[in-house]
Amino acid sequence: ESKRDGQQTYFSWAAAIIFFLSLNDAVQFKFTNFVCDVVNKSWVKLNQCRLRAVNRNETHLNFNLTLLHPVKKEVLVEIQLFKRENGYKPWLYKASIDGCRFVKKPYNPVAIIVYKLFKTYSNLNHTCPFEGFILLKKFNLKFEYLPNALPTGEYLLKLDWIFSKKLQLRTNAYFSFIED
Numbered sequence: 001e002s003k004r005d006g007q008q009t010y011f012s013w014a015a016a017i018i019f020f021l022s023l024n025d026a027v028q029f030k031f032t033n034f035v036c037d038v039v040n041k042s043w044v045k046l047n048q049c050r051l052r053a054v055n056r057n058e059t060h061l062n063f064n065l066t067l068l069h070p071v072k073k074e075v076l077v078e079i080q081l082f083k084r085e086n087g088y089k090p091w092l093y094k095a096s097i098d099g100c101r102f103v104k105k106p107y108n109p110v111a112i113i114v115y116k117l118f119k120t121y122s123n124l125n126h127t128c129p130f131e132g133f134i135l136l137k138k139f140n141l142k143f144e145y146l147p148n149a150l151p152t153g154e155y156l157l158k159l160d161w162i163f164s165k166k167l168q169l170r171t172n173a174y175f176s177f178i179e180d
């Protein structure tokens with residue numbers, strides 16, 4: 001009896017692993033473009049903002065900027081998510097995040113997903129203040145962190161970075177999520 005149970009457990013694990021691997025193959029979640037736009041060059045110096053295609057389903061973002069003055073406490077990040085349907089029309093989602101509060105204790109569900117996606121590739125893993133280099137190295141998108149219900153499509157995630165109540169930097173991430 002118990003041997004058979006053991007075999008059944010073994011087979012269902014194997015099935016789960018095979019299912020997971022085939023799911024892994026069927027999902028494509030990658031950057032298609034990434035645009036950085038510095039508004040205030042006396043605060044932000046952009047050193048690198050470049051995508052590199054690694055293979056058919058993977059692109060890496062390398063991002064490197066210098067904060068020429070420290071960002072002590074007032075950081076607002078305006079998030080807008082668009083889905084392309086004959087152009088990027090109305091946003092699907094919009095929120096304003098208090099950056100310093102967020103890195104202390106993440107609090108918005110969409111911002112938490114975005115943060116999980118890039119955190120391990122970046123040096124944005126501490127609390128305020130921020131100064132000097134802000135880096136993302138070989139950042140590629142991993143679908144494990146996504147909610148289950150993201151429809152297949154082309155998306156744009158706009159982040160506007162506001163320090164001292166003024167827009168200083170814009171980053172526009174274009175990505176595709178394709179599930180067969």
Ligand SMILES: *[C@@H]1O[C@H](CO)[C@@H](O)[C@H](O)[C@H]1NC(C)=O
Pocket residue numbers: 024025026027028055056057058
């Ligand atoms: C991407 O494609 C490569 C082969 O080109 C494959 O080995 C890899 O598992 C794929 N990655 C994902 C996330 O689908």
Ligand SMILES: *[C@@H]1O[C@H](CO)[C@@H](O)[C@H](O)[C@H]1NC(C)=O
Pocket residue numbers: 040042043068069166167
């Ligand atoms: C641009 O950045 C400088 C700091 O280098 C700051 O003093 C100034 O207020 C900023 N200008 C705007 C319009 O935000």
Ligand SMILES: *[C@@H]1O[C@H](CO)[C@@H](O)[C@H](O)[C@H]1NC(C)=O
Pocket residue numbers: 047048064065133135
């Ligand atoms: C970031 O850019 C600066 C200036 O170009 C460069 O000196 C530095 O090595 C870069 N850092 C990384 C980790 O690529």
Ligand SMILES: *[C@@H]1O[C@H](CO)[C@@H](O)[C@H](O)[C@H]1NC(C)=O
Pocket residue numbers: 122123125126
């Ligand atoms: C933050 O990231 C840097 C660079 O990846 C790493 O050296 C450091 O240990 C990390 N710090 C924390 C608190 O996780």
